[in-house]
Amino acid sequence: MTSDSALPHLTVRQLLEVPRFRLRLVAGQDGLDRPVRWAHSTELLDPGPYLHGHEIVLTVGASLRDAGACAAFAGSVKAGRASAIGYGVGDVTDAVPDELRGACDRVGLPLLEVPPEVPFLGFTEWFAERLASVGDERHEREETGRLLRMVRDGLASAEALRPRIDDAGLDPESLLVIAMDGPVEEELPGVLGLDDHAALLVTNDAHAWTEPAGVGSPGPLEHLPVSLAESLSALDTARRTGGVVHAADLATFQALLGRLDRDQLAPFTEQIARPLSEYDAAHGTRLVETLRTFLDMGGAVGATSRALFLHPNTLRHRMSRIESLTGRDPMRFEDRVALAIAVWAGR
Structure with missing residues (x-):
């Protein structure tokens, strides 16, 4: 059964x-x-x-x-x-x-x-027919899921999906992929595939599924491998944050950090965020707040000074203290990126 x-x-x-x-x-x-x-x-x-x-x-x-x-x-x-x-x-x-x-x-x-x-026998016959129908449908979805994975990995051409796309009545010039957690029981507008990690829907409708879901970018049939990869990355983010994550949401600083696990963030937390917060707690200073404002102002000394009601020299003194505690100079772009990651992880 x-x-x-x-x-x-x-x-x-x-x-x-x-x-x-x-x-x-x-x-x-x-x-x-x-x-x-x-x-x-x-x-x-x-x-x-x-x-x-x-x-x-x-x-x-x-x-x-x-x-x-x-x-x-x-x-x-x-x-x-x-x-x-x-x-x-x-x-x-x-x-x-x-x-x-x-x-x-x-x-x-x-x-x-x-x-x-x-007759009671009619019930068991009806359920048996239903089970057989469901089994055939699931087998078809699993085959489609394997084909979609091969397309994403470059092992098959997206053209291999054209018969399924035509049968579903989809516009091949505006296809996107929605990745979601299975099993999926509803009838959805498109071609549905199942694999070990997700249910993958090739569709023209970016709103065909509610959260959590990852939605790839739309495009013609040959764009499908890109949309597949985007949808699965977006689903990983959606599983952590909830909601529906679109491909455009992936190309942000916050989205990049959201894909890092705790071990990957630990050096930024231990080497940067913790020394600053401990220094503030011990000395009653506001280095973390100052750094956060400095980053929000794009590293502009004047704008940060005005936002915090500080003389620029006082701000520069705090920046020097931050550098001495963390080994990162807030005025250098690469170090400022590391400081930004630490501030984000500390939140």
């Missing part, structure tokens, strides 16, 4: 809407959003040990002779993590027993009336 994670979400509410079964809800309305993955027919009074979870348990009520039996049956089905009971009328009784209705309402378990002309 296909794993639960591979299945699109089906609820009791949606099962009620399947035309061929003509089911009717008679109790347990609070549980309509429970997932259903399979059907299990039984006349055992205690079927719980034989259930795997998320089934609709089908019965004609041969063992449900009184209120105690109905309560025991409903309790066992609930304990087995099944999602609903389907009671077939017309065999043992012409209607669903009131005692079973009451028991299901008490435990919050949906109870569905199954018409006499609907």
Whole structure:
């Protein structure tokens, strides 16, 4: 059987809407959003040990002779993590027993009336057909995911995707890739591929998925390898920060720093940020604030002095103190970059 994670979400509410079964809800309305993955027919009074979870348990009520039996049956089905009971009328009784209705309402378990002309075998056949369909769809998505990875890595031409793009009705002159965490159950506007790390959607719609997601830049079909790489990098950032990260968001100082891990930032924290903050704490100075303002002002002494209400010579004295503590001269561009990274990491 296909794993639960591979299945699109089906609820009791949606099962009620399947035309061929003509089911009717008679109790347990609070549980309509429970997932259903399979059907299990039984006349055992205690079927719980034989259930795997998320089934609709089908019965004609041969063992449900009184209120105690109905309560025991409903309790066992609930304990087995099944999602609903389907009671077939017309065999043992012409209607669903009131005692079973009451028991299901008490435990919050949906109870569905199954018409006499609907065989229980029809449920298992329908779920089996559905599983086969889902398996075929997942296989196609996995194949597409492998092809997309090969395109990104230069092992296949983007032209290999043209038949899929044409079948999806996409404009090949304005394609982009959205990378997101899988599995993806919704129908989305484009070509969807799955791999070990992400779900990849080739689409014309940059807003086809909500957060977290990484969105590559749009372009013609031959631009697709670039958009693929951008979308996966953007997804890495989105996983850390939340939201939707676009390709344009990657080409910023903050985005670059956001892709550094704690070990990579540690030297800037230990060699620069910590000595400055400890000096401020010990001497009541404001070196960190001064440096942050200096960086915000683009390294301009005059603008920083005015922002902090300092004489330029006082500012230069603080800059000298920062250099003596960190070994980085705020007036040199390369050292100023290191100081900026330390300030960012310290935040």
